[in-house]
Amino acid sequence: MHPRLLRTFLAVARSRNITRAAEAVHLAQSSVSDQIQSLEAELGTALFTRSKSGLELTPAGLALKPIAEELLRLDGEARAAVLAAAGQTSGALTIGALETIASARLAPWLPGFQASHPDITVRMKVADSGTLLRQLEEGDIDVAFCFDRRDLSNGGADQRFARRTIAAEPLALVAAPGQSAVPRDLA
Structure with missing residues (x-):
């Protein structure tokens, strides 16, 4: 699974909408749809179903979501570690x-x-x-x-x-003149 596909999958999972996901990942709607279809074909199962309130994760999609988040986190850590070791x-x-x-x-x-x-x-x-x-x-x-x-x-x-x-910055209550009844606890 390519990280690009996982990022797109997570954007759709968060927004539950192809249009909003496309905006989030800076792609055309058709590209987002294509990437989701590619990921579903690779995995051999549907990851989303349509409902009145938007796209819903299937049980397979729910299982993939935390793993995709972890894989992308590890991908970022690996890239950063390699660049740091190379002095970049x-x-x-x-x-x-x-x-x-x-x-x-x-x-x-x-x-x-x-x-x-x-x-x-x-x-x-x-x-x-x-x-x-x-x-x-x-x-x-x-x-x-x-x-x-x-x-x-x-x-x-x-x-x-x-x-x-x-x-840390102090927080002060400023009141109009004559408003001496300031509560003791301002939490």
Whole structure:
């Protein structure tokens, strides 16, 4: 199974739509359909069925999805390891960030990074924290710069992601004059 086919398969699995998957992988709809048909022919089984709500994974597609994700992760690691051993760094880095972080923190840093690593293509996606975490989970971005959320429903940090605090900034509540009734706990 070629990594290109697996990337296309995962794009269709995530979007449940050929048109949206084609946009995500920067291909024509017909190319996405052809790649899915090629993968299904190679595996000898259907990976998707059509429903009113879009494309649904078949049991075979559900079985392939986590394996495809792992194969693509290993493919990326293998390429990076070989390039590092050869003393080369190249590839693509997709950074997701909140708009304020992208403009205030990353914009001054990016030119220096690009000058130091000219063979790495950097892409920036700006979105809200929830969207960034979803894109990170789906592999659409490689790293997310967003605000720390310690109030998640499980009572702590999201264990799916490695995380590091890179800056802390004070948060102040500003109220109109005469509004002295500020709650003690602003969490």
